[in-house]
Amino acid sequence: MPKGKKAMPKAIEKPAAFGPDLDIGAFKREAARWPSRAVSTLPQDITQRALSVGVKANEEERAGTYFQIDHSVVSRAVQRAFKGKVEIMSTGEALKRYPWAKKYWWKLVNPGTDKYTALAKLKWDQGYFIRILEGQKVTFPLQACLFISSENLNQNPHNLIIAEPDSEAQIITGCTVHPNVQSGLHVGVSEFCVKRGAKLTFTMIHNWAQNVDVRPRTAALIEDDATFVCNYICLNPVKSLQMYPVAYCRGANSRVSFNTILYGVKNSYLDVGSKIVLQGKGSRGEVIARAIATDKAQIYARGLLVGEHEDSRAHLECRGLLLSNESFIDSIPELVGKVKGTELSHEAAVGKIAEDQIQYLMARGFSESEAEALIIRGFMDVSIFGLPDLLKEEIKRMLDASIAGAL
């Protein structure tokens, strides 16, 4: 694994395995500094966009907040009731304060993977460090917002999330841009460590702009009896988005679920996969993806399950719905069994809304458009996410607003 900066000059030229190749030099690196301030005092045009990705400026029903604008850490705070249970700071601070944090830094994601990981290594722009302390149950969601406020900016946050043994938490991360921003490049590296007996539900919501390119690079390590739920939602236009997060179920009885909801509109190019490597005895994994493509959107929905332990099992389910003739969905599931005894399966379906479903609802008095909206909403049913009711309702409202807007 070439890790040093010496190896970087080569990697910085290396196109990613998937997605359109970008000229990373075409984006600007300089951004004005934002002073740190309370999230509630941020201008309304920023807080409203943040809310569209689940980040609440009033921090109501949130256990803690991290807010980054461009390259500046604007706010990071844990609500009083959760002090001593969870830590939130920038990764820069964390690496200074905790020498041991290096053990987790660039360990699961290889900076030499492609030009985007190399870029994040060479031009690192903070990112959040969230650590849930041993045995602590954080009942309200923690929230993080990565915000781009400057046109054509390149932003490369690197996040580190550690769920200590037997801890429990939900994190909601919203990534978005200022309404005036049309283009930019966001490269987010996220490394997760979910330790023995811990349970972490991570929900990432993206709301970009029509000319923004996005290249998240995510990896998670799941230890004995630990569970990682990783949800991803993208409902708004983006120029190109390519990601293929991976979870290593290394521990005995480790569990991972990836749930993805994609709504491709306009000219969006979405290439989103989920990869699970089953290494521990009794490890289990699940990938559920729902993709809707309309207008001229192109969606690649990938999935890769790798069984490396004799007692391991995983399932992948991908459903795609085409709403226009110019849209495109390519579902690419892959199963790799490396030992006997591993059980891997997949089911995939791509098509248009079934005529018999529309007719059936019309026979109950729904108009054609009401029937379509109901079926689309049902197709993107968030109950697959295993979210707590609070987040479920919030995300449902977001989905409803997007679907209503798109129809």
Place this chain on the structure above:
Amino acid sequence: MALTIEDLTVKIAERKVLNGVNLEVPKRETHVLLGPNGSGKTSLIMSILGFPSFRVLSGRIRFDGTDVTNLPTDERARLGLGVAFQNPPSIRGVKLGEVFRHIAKGEVNEIELAKITNIPMEFLERDLNLGFSGGELKRSEIFQLLAQRPSFAIFDEPDSGVDVENLDIIGKAISGFLKGRAGLLITHLGHILRYVKTDVAHVMIRGKIACSGEPNKIFDLIMKQGYKWCEKCPKVKKPCLKR
């Protein structure tokens, strides 16, 4: 008349499924439609509902005096036509409760209706028809239809694949609902006729109403002799019998 069908001929793709159907159901009457598999009973229902793949070549469908032959399905439903389907599609992520709330418009007591159709309340949170057993499907269809409160209710084989206890529940629910309304029942083995009083029976053979008459008499004959009896019947060749 609640429903009048005149000389209706219908094609699906290139296949003729109805071949000059004539049928009248007066207000406050319930009729039963019998016929061998593939004779066109379900096609007739889909045509009454106006499903687009059932293409009307000739004839008229009138509902409460209004010509609905060219109306879209949802408008027919709003005029008061409703069907409990034999094989409804399942719709992932759409909850039975959501559909109920849309069609009941706050005017139907959900708990009471669930009780008389034996729908457990947790069913309202389940995906519509997904993984429902045969009996559950029938009950969910009747639950929805009763929430819809059509003035003309069609039940397509509500008694097929239903166990004894649930037959009793379904039978009573349908019979209670049809009081004062008009309806059309399709049945194969006639179990539902023990609960629902019907006024006229029609026998459909090869896309036509071959004979109409007193329900018990016709049903007994069919049970004893099968539809072969109908096919041999000299009257069958005649267009339509007056009762």
